[in-house]
């Protein structure tokens with residue numbers, strides 16, 4: 148257990164956590180909404196510092212990141228806890244559980260993780276993923292500094308529900324983000340995820356302003372966030388506020404945790420991808436197997452640059468620095 152960052156004392160021995168927009172007011176012996184930040188004797192502590200619920204090496208494409216070191220592997224870590232409560236969470240078994248409930252987690256230090264990351268073949272760096280990395284902020288920040296010193300890259304796969312001050316401190320240590328934008332409707336965020344839309348949009352703006360690589364994932368859930376009108380509003384906002392070069396991943400919903408709707412029909416995803424392509428240059432489908440939206444095509448000459456067959460990636464069409472071998476146009480991203 149380690150003392151947390153970003154909190155202030157409040158009256159009656161309570162503490163106010165300032166890490167995410169919930170700003171939980173936490174009484175003695177109690178935890179915040181994320182379950183993993185607790186008040187002990189009027190101070191706030193993290194219960195998940197260096198306590199890993201998941202540690203794997205994954206393809207970078209699995210995060211998903213399609214324009215960031217394609218074909219690379221990345222050491223991926225996560226703890227328990229989350230500051231949202233999405234009824235459709237695929238990782239609810241770790242995101243909605245506190246570490247004390249299991250006793251099974253692996254203890255590792257930032258230095259040990261950096262040593263492991265350096266020793267792995269074809270490893271890009273570390274991805275903070277599986278659960279929401281904001282809830283293990285102190286550990287992510289310290290590990291990211293070690294990884295950066297070792298010359299590797301840091302990736303955060305996040306719901307974007309983080310306060311601006313901790314995000315500003317994190318940004319210089321990160322190289323890439325995949326942000327899960329769950330809806331463009333604040334009511335959806337409140338009802339289905341226990342969050343709010345506006346702070347997530349602020350996070351997206353800050354990542355772009357900080358000149359970090361950004362990709363966005365949008366999980367299309369039948370009847371809940373599949374209104375074409377709302378989707379077009381979202382695409383309009385992304386393209387005008389963030390830019391039309393941001394890779395967009397439209398992901399197929401499958402039943403999970405508390406939500407048992409039928410999976411998203413593939414034609415709906417394809418229709419959304421076509422709509423998105425009217426404003427965005429790079430649109431991909433996820434959780435659907437191979438489609439015409441799996442590979443990357445040059446936005447200028449439309450030739451194939453990166454072919455993806457499952458997690459098999461070939462970059463034959465890509466020249467040095469991410470330029471198209473056929474016409475020389477540069478692809479947005481880090482290659």
Ligand code: SF4
Pocket residue numbers: 164165166167168169170171178179180181182184229230281282
């Ligand atoms: S990080 Fe956890 S404790 Fe802190 S405000 Fe967010 S949900 Fe509450």
